[in-house]
Amino acid sequence: MPSGSAIRGTRVGSGPMKPSERGEPAPRRPVSYWCVNGHSVEIRLAADAPIPATWECPHCGQPAGQDPQNPPGRERSQPYKSHLAYVKERRSDADGEALLDEALAALRRRRGEL
Known part of the structure; x- marks a missing residue:
């Protein structure tokens, strides 16, 4: 059964067989x-x-x-940070309070407490 491939007898990615065909590096x-x-x-x-x-x-x-007498110092590994630590980097305490108040107000509206 013909495969319809125009390239026969080679595989994809194969290089030239002779060193003279490779060219100069x-x-x-x-x-x-x-x-x-x-x-x-x-x-x-x-x-x-x-x-x-x-x-x-x-x-x-x-x-x-590149200087064998003065190589760069050791890299310090970053300590593990929790999700809360990353959130605290992005938000201030005032932002957190505002978001909490907004979420509590929405919850109370759904429950019909307001």
């Missing part, structure tokens, strides 16, 4: 980074790409810098 340069735990990582960037000031260490996840 873009010029690259090595950049080294060190983290506070003493890990070293070397990445290769395009020659014309800007060099990032920090890079995440693949071993421990800490930020790594």
Whole structure:
């Protein structure tokens, strides 16, 4: 049964078979980074790409810098915040009181208490 595909004998995403058909790779340069735990990582960037000031260490996840004698400090993890803590960041106590009064008034109207 014919599938109707115009491309036969290849699969989607397959690359060229011969190295000569691939073309020349873009010029690259090595950049080294060190983290506070003493890990070293070397990445290769395009020659014309800007060099990032920090890079995440693949071993421990800490930020790594280009100066091996003075690597960036450890990242502090954010403490767990509850839903109420996030609400309190967005609303003041006066806003909370106004919303509570409005909700209680609506509840009392539905019950016929007012």
